Amino acid sequence: MEERAAMVQRSVERIKQLIIKEFIQVFRDKRMKAIVFVIPLLQTMVFGYAVTMDVNNIPTAVYDLDRSYESRELVRRLTASGYFDVRYRPGSPAEVRELLDRSKVTFALQIDRGFSKDLKRRVPASVQVIVDGTDSNTGIVALDYANRIILKYQRDLSTTRPAQAVRIDLRQRAWYNPELRSKNYNVPGVIAMVIMLTSLLLTSMAVVREREIGTMEQLMVTPLRPAELILGKTIPFAIIAFFDMVLVTVFGVLLFDIPINGSLALLPLSTAIYLLSILGIGLAISTVATTQQQALMSTFLFYMPAVLLSGFMFPIENMPEVFQYLTYLNPLRYFLIIIRGLFLKGNGLDILWPQMAALFVIGTVVITLSAVRFRKRLG
Amino acid sequence: MKFIRIKAIAKKEMLQIVRDPLSLAMGFLMPVLLLFIFGYAISLDVDDITTIVYDQDRSSMSRALVADLSASGYFKVVRYAEREQEIEQYLDAGTARVGLTIPVAFARDLRGGRVTQLPIVVDGSDSNTATIALGYFAALTELYARRISPVPVQALIETRARVWYNPELKSRNFIVPGLIAVIMMVIAALLTSLCIAREWERGTMEQLIATPVKTPELILGKIIPYYLIGIVDMGLSIAMATLLFEVPFRGSLLLLTVISTVFLFGGLSFGIIISIITKSQIVSSQISVVATYLPAFLLSGFMFSISNMTRPLQVITHVIPARYFVAILKGLFLKGSTVRVLYTEALFLLVFGVLTFAVANKKFTKRLG
Numbered sequence: 001m002e003e004r005a006a007m008v009q010r011s012v013e014r015i016k017q018l019i020i021k022e023f024i025q026v027f028r029d030k031r032m033k034a035i036v037f038v039i040p041l042l043q044t045m046v047f048g049y050a051v052t053m054d055v056n057n058i059p060t061a062v063y064d065l066d067r068s069y070e071s072r073e074l075v076r077r078l079t080a081s082g083y084f085d086v087r088y089r090p091g092s093p094a095e096v097r098e099l100l101d102r103s104k105v106t107f108a109l110q111i112d113r114g115f116s117k118d119l120k121r122r123v124p125a126s127v128q129v130i131v132d133g134t135d136s137n138t139g140i141v142a143l144d145y146a147n148r149i150i151l152k153y154q155r156d157l158s159t160t161r162p163a164q165a166v167r168i169d170l171r172q173r174a175w176y177n178p179e180l181r182s183k184n185y186n187v188p189g190v191i192a193m194v195i196m197l198t199s200l201l202l203t204s205m206a207v208v209r210e211r212e213i214g215t216m217e218q219l220m221v222t223p224l225r226p227a228e229l230i231l232g233k234t235i236p237f238a239i240i241a242f243f244d245m246v247l248v249t250v251f252g253v254l255l256f257d258i259p260i261n262g263s264l265a266l267l268p269l270s271t272a273i274y275l276l277s278i279l280g281i282g283l284a285i286s287t288v289a290t291t292q293q294q295a296l297m298s299t300f301l302f303y304m305p306a307v308l309l310s311g312f313m314f315p316i317e318n319m320p321e322v323f324q325y326l327t328y329l330n331p332l333r334y335f336l337i338i339i340r341g342l343f344l345k346g347n348g349l350d351i352l353w354p355q356m357a358a359l360f361v362i363g364t365v366v367i368t369l370s371a372v373r374f375r376k377r378l379g
Numbered sequence: 380m381k382f383i384r385i386k387a388i389a390k391k392e393m394l395q396i397v398r399d400p401l402s403l404a405m406g407f408l409m410p411v412l413l414l415f416i417f418g419y420a421i422s423l424d425v426d427d428i429t430t431i432v433y434d435q436d437r438s439s440m441s442r443a444l445v446a447d448l449s450a451s452g453y454f455k456v457v458r459y460a461e462r463e464q465e466i467e468q469y470l471d472a473g474t475a476r477v478g479l480t481i482p483v484a485f486a487r488d489l490r491g492g493r494v495t496q497l498p499i500v501v502d503g504s505d506s507n508t509a510t511i512a513l514g515y516f517a518a519l520t521e522l523y524a525r526r527i528s529p530v531p532v533q534a535l536i537e538t539r540a541r542v543w544y545n546p547e548l549k550s551r552n553f554i555v556p557g558l559i560a561v562i563m564m565v566i567a568a569l570l571t572s573l574c575i576a577r578e579w580e581r582g583t584m585e586q587l588i589a590t591p592v593k594t595p596e597l598i599l600g601k602i603i604p605y606y607l608i609g610i611v612d613m614g615l616s617i618a619m620a621t622l623l624f625e626v627p628f629r630g631s632l633l634l635l636t637v638i639s640t641v642f643l644f645g646g647l648s649f650g651i652i653i654s655i656i657t658k659s660q661i662v663s664s665q666i667s668v669v670a671t672y673l674p675a676f677l678l679s680g681f682m683f684s685i686s687n688m689t690r691p692l693q694v695i696t697h698v699i700p701a702r703y704f705v706a707i708l709k710g711l712f713l714k715g716s717t718v719r720v721l722y723t724e725a726l727f728l729l730v731f732g733v734l735t736f737a738v739a740n741k742k743f744t745k746r747l748g
Contacts, residue, residue, distance in 0.1 A: 026661075029659055029661075029662055031657070031662050032661075032662060032665075035662065035665045035666065035669075038669075039665065039669055042669055042673070043669075043673065046673060046674075046677050046678065046692075047677070049688060049689050049692050050677050050678055050683055050688050050692055051677055051683050055510075055684075055687065056687060057686050057687060058686065059686055085686070100543060100544075101714060101716065101720055102720055103706060103709075103710070106684075106686075128541070129541070130541050130542075130543060131541070131542045131543070132542075132543055132544055133542040133543060133544050133545030133546060133547075133548050133552075133553075133713075134544050134545055134552075134553055134709050134713050134714070135553050135684055136423065136424070136545060136548040136549060136550045136552065136553040137423045137507075137550065137553070138684055139542060139545070139548050140511070140548055141510070141511065141514065143542075144511075144514040144518065145514075147518070148514075148517065151521070175470060175500050175501070175502060175503055176470075176502060176503050176504045177503035177504050177506060177509075178503060180503050180506040180509055180510055181506060182506040182507060184504065184506070185504050185505050185506055185507075197668065198665075201661075201664055201665060201668070202661070205660065205661045205664060206661070209580075209660070209661060212580070212581070213580065213581070288401075289401075290401075291399065291402070291577075292573060292577070292660040292661065292664070293399065293402050293573050293577065293660075294399065294401050294402050294405070296569060296573065296660075296664045297401075297402055297405040297406070297409070297569060298405065300409065300565070300569060300672075301405055301408065301409060301412065304409075304412070304413060304416075305412060305413075305416055308413075308416050308417070308420070308421060309416065309420060314421045314422075314423070315425075315505060315508055317427060317428075317429065318421075318422045318423075318424065318425065318426070318427075319420045319421065319422070320419065320420065323419070323420040337473065340504055341473075344504045345471060345504065347471065351471060351472060
């Protein structure tokens, strides 16, 4: 019994030494310290500030042929909505074309001559809207906004009494993110992204480097057992991942006011479960790659599809069915639902447990398989 | 500069690439895989929005409204709720994104000409989908109201909407051209960011230093093989985009090749700079991801329009080469732009290429230690 305890103690000691060695090696390069700190910060900033599908300040050209009070009023309403930023006032159709061709504007409004006269005579007055369809998302939203503003204007001008017309009053509410800020959706997701990229790259490259430089042999002649080697090679990066998770959370809350509606205690727990898969995949890559170049390429080859098919930026329901099923294998998918649920919806274990269970199952399978492969490659 | 020495370095690098078929294969697989995913799996078009309806009215008019919503293709009713709490349950669990309650007096109020309130809740966590869903909903109810209105609604303003360049507003046409720029940038940097650091780490740099090769010769020799890979990737991407995804290509292929060459030259030199500065593959890989992939993906206007970003960030995008390449590719594919329109962007890429090459030359010291 005592002997066993001593063995365990020696094993723990060996793992500890390997972890210390790994930390020394990673951080011997002073730039690594900065990188571990800067990458999460940069990603939080970029995703918080840049990644937004919210459409506003659409660069707009107005070609006003009517130059009347009514036409100016319509333009004023467009500007006042905050969605359109009138930057140019072209004087001819050719100029409108040029502005759109050069992508100076993505939206053009042409108010035909006689607009105000027609309005007064109650004859349909005509306006023309041209949208640059290159960016289809902005195009759809811009058309929708413009339509609504014009309809509203028309209604205000209309003399039909409300009693005669059918009136439906939409009372819209957005739950979980009432102001519909895309930051609230994106920033929690950054935790998942940062952990994935950093841990994958570090784990796979750290192992492959030993092989590439030839120091793996030195590790093999030490009394380290394969299992200990695996633990010693993954725990340091798990620690870095936890550090990054805390960093992104703090940045997100401080910089972007991201709400935390759920229990924060679930965050480290689910991160740990998520890490099972990520470290497992990192290990698997290290068994396939023989050079760091290969490790980098394979990491990317895994990372990109995993991010794209996770629901991080592109809703899963919009994908064809085959791809929707494929996302069930993606650990990122579950982790994203969990963190967004935690941050925005205030979900607890009662709602999130199926996600956590799925993540746990995937993680266990992945890490077991890659550990087996890793041992084989050692032997 | 001697051509023969550039050739020798290029040949050596080429041999090294060929002897690592796994990396090479991945270099070709990457654009194919990314285009495949973006072409087939990802769509920004929002439809089939999962909806739960709590119809308290259960009248023919309320059913007609729901039928209109489903028939539009934008909304998919996943459940008719029995109780109000169900809406909350479905939205909490994410099984539905939109919850619509049709109040008891819906039909009566409509017929009586009274204002009818229609409470709709939407899961705002995905703000983009939520905004679009609300827009669709408003438009559909407007149509519905007009359809059932006893008095014909007078159309005062007639809007003629036209969409240029991408008349069907297909998101694929919008994404694929820009994606090619992103792929090129990532490939360029991934390929070269390790290629000098590797020589340092393995100790083969000493051998290179001992040869009479000069710095610009070494860098050019290193760039050429990767340029070939890049340009093959480019051809692959264009072929996939036009043949498989039927994205229109309206510009000149020659112009595209020239500009891509300039862009690749800059991108590859940039990767070399990272590699020279770090001298370590693990550091290099981390930096190249942050310095190339993130900006190219997020700040280039490839998908997230620059006019929506905050001011400081908009300023930053001006120094991101991918921004100009994305604009050029979108112009060439969809707008059929010519040099006359694209020359400023092309000029910037040229400046970027010359600058990075110069910096790479300056940073590289042919000395040990």
